[in-house]
Amino acid sequence: MSQLDHQVHSIGPEVAGSRIFKFIAFLYGIAAYLVFFVTILYAIGFVMGLVVPKTIDTGTDTPTAEAVIINLLLMTLFAVQHSVMARQRFKAWWTQFVPKPVERSTYVLFASLSLLLLFWQWRPLPTVVWDVGNPDLAVTLVTLSFAGWVLVFTSTFIINHFELFGLHQVTNHLVGKETAPPRFKTPLLYKFVRHPIYLGFIIAFWAAPVMTAGHLLFAAVTTLYIFVGIALEESDLVDLFGDEYRQYKQRVSMLIPWRRSV
Numbered sequence: 001m002s003q004l005d006h007q008v009h010s011i012g013p014e015v016a017g018s019r020i021f022k023f024i025a026f027l028y029g030i031a032a033y034l035v036f037f038v039t040i041l042y043a044i045g046f047v048m049g050l051v052v053p054k055t056i057d058t059g060t061d062t063p064t065a066e067a068v069i070i071n072l073l074l075m076t077l078f079a080v081q082h083s084v085m086a087r088q089r090f091k092a093w094w095t096q097f098v099p100k101p102v103e104r105s106t107y108v109l110f111a112s113l114s115l116l117l118l119f120w121q122w123r124p125l126p127t128v129v130w131d132v133g134n135p136d137l138a139v140t141l142v143t144l145s146f147a148g149w150v151l152v153f154t155s156t157f158i159i160n161h162f163e164l165f166g167l168h169q170v171t172n173h174l175v176g177k178e179t180a181p182p183r184f185k186t187p188l189l190y191k192f193v194r195h196p197i198y199l200g201f202i203i204a205f206w207a208a209p210v211m212t213a214g215h216l217l218f219a220a221v222t223t224l225y226i227f228v229g230i231a232l233e234e235s236d237l238v239d240l241f242g243d244e245y246r247q248y249k250q251r252v253s254m255l256i257p258w259r260r261s262v
């Protein structure tokens with residue numbers, strides 16, 4: 001455990017320990033998870049232009065420069081929230097006010113809300129960058145994009161879906177079970193690539209038969225952010241797991257699965 005972890009202060013045990021608080025925290029965790037689940041389903045429709053009322057290519061007609069600025073601000077808001085609130089230092093600070101058992105659920109809720117704001121206020125940039133005329137190739141790209149989303153979902157279950165999205169923590173708190181400290185693991189896909197979830201997002205965002213300027217802006221900026229996020233995340237992982245993670249970085253590639261770890 002890093003030195004910082006020991007500085008993590010949570011709401012007094014007398015508060016967090018009460019039965020009613022545990023139950024309220026559990027319900028809060030369930031609610032935050034459901035908001036996340038609706039958000040990620042909406043994200044699939046938003047990016048792929050399917051089913052949902054507001055997609056990446058629909059919305060208020062806006063002059064190009066204004067649309068780009070608004071969209072960049074929306075993505076920056078998400079990136080700052082998603083990265084700053086994930087850092088140990090931030091967690092050490094805000095768990096003075098947010099009880100530790102619901103810290104992850106609150107993080108997930110904030111991330112979901114910033115994404116829903118992005119979906120709602122996103123300005124379309126309809127200029128077509130590419131439009132794949134060949135129907136077979138178009139179907140292949142749509143299938144590839146779906147495969148990217150499947151890779152995201154399956155990888156979250158491989159690494160620990162319910163811990164990632166806060167349910168594990170509030171359930172353990174409800175039943176009075178300690179949440180185990182983070183453990184380094186390389187299950188299944190993680191033996192081939194260090195970041196299969198992020199690889200899934202990249203595939204899902206770029207595999208589009210019709211790529212508009214708005215979709216391209218979204219894919220390019222989110223891909224850039226993914227690399228920034230990986231750098232921050234791996235710095236934390238080296239702090240947490242030391243040489244074990246350093247050797248893992250040597251053995252297994254970041255995003256392109258080309259060799260299996262020994």
Ligand SMILES: C[S@@+](CC[C@H](N)C(=O)[O-])C[C@H]1O[C@@H](n2cnc3c(N)ncnc32)[C@H](O)[C@@H]1O
Binds near residue numbers: 196
């Ligand atoms: C949203 S997940 C993304 C995981 C990975 N970057 C990916 O793309 O599949 C981020 C969380 O997974 C944790 N994590 C990433 N790789 C890990 C590993 N090999 N073992 C244990 N935890 C890991 C990070 O500490 C972070 O809390």
